[in-house]
Amino acid sequence: MRASESDQLKKRIRVLIIAFMGALIFSGITAFPIEWELRIAHTWIQQCACSNTVTQWLEKVYTGVCDTNARYPFISYGTDWLAFAHIVIAIAFIGPLRDPVRNIWVIEFGMIACVCIFPLAFIAGAVRGIPVYWRILDCLFGVVGGLLLAACYIRVKQLERLQTIHL
Numbered sequence: 185m186r187a188s189e190s191d192q193l194k195k196r197i198r199v200l201i202i203a204f205m206g207a208l209i210f211s212g213i214t215a216f217p218i219e220w221e222l223r224i225a226h227t228w229i230q231q232c233a234c235s236n237t238v239t240q241w242l243e244k245v246y247t248g249v250c251d252t253n254a255r256y257p258f259i260s261y262g263t264d265w266l267a268f269a270h271i272v273i274a275i276a277f278i279g280p281l282r283d284p285v286r287n288i289w290v291i292e293f294g295m296i297a298c299v300c301i302f303p304l305a306f307i308a309g310a311v312r313g314i315p316v317y318w319r320i321l322d323c324l325f326g327v328v329g330g331l332l333l334a335a336c337y338i339r340v341k342q343l344e345r346l347q348t349i350h351l
Contacts, residue, residue, distance in 0.1 A: 189346060190343060190346050190347070193339050193342055193343045193346065194284070194343065196339050197280070197284045197336055197339050197340055197343065198281060200332050200333070200335055200336040200339070201277050201280055201281050201284075201291075201336060202281070203332055204274075204277065204294065204329055204332045204333060204336070205274040205277045206274075207325070207328070207329065207332075208270045208271070208273055208274040208277075208329075209270065209271055209274045211270050211325065212266070212267040212268070212269070212270025212271045212274070213267060213270075213271075214267075215263050215264070215266050215267035215270070216263075216264060216267050218249060218260070218263055219246075219249050219250060219253055219260075222242065222245060222246040222249055222250075223246065225242050225246065226242070226243065226246045229242065229243060237315070237317070238317070241315055241318060273294075273297075276290055276293075277290055277291075277294070280336075280340070284336075284339075284340045284343060285340060285343055285344045285347060288337070288340050288341075288344075291333050291336055291337050291340060292337070294329065294333045295330055295333045295334060295337065297329075298325070298326040298327075298329040298330035298333065299326065299330065300326075301322065301323055301325060301326030302323055302326055305319040305320075305322045305323050305326075306319055309322070
């Protein structure tokens, strides 16, 4: 019974970690083609003739990215490093995939990082003139990621207790 329970916990932990890793990798990869993505949004906005605060913000961002890339393309190198960092952080979660109890510190690190998204978004976002609604949207990764990792953490602690009983 205990071995079966342990196997079920390991499967659930793996699913949560893989979901978190997938979100990190997806988020990172989408930072590479940012001008192309914004061009798609720009085209859609032009075709639907939408105009609201979100579309106005996206148009401003698109113009800023295009102008910056045309005049100073090296600035986007920072976005490339941002994308790389997302992927590298996802790789760190291979440890908990292999041995979640021994590598619980990686999950704790991820939870701390998810919490740290909030002050960064609200402080740096205010300094950089990012609209509040966009900062809230940015914080969603912290919320979703934090919930995934918190659920994972709880299960790792349960697994740890089960393994201690077996010793």
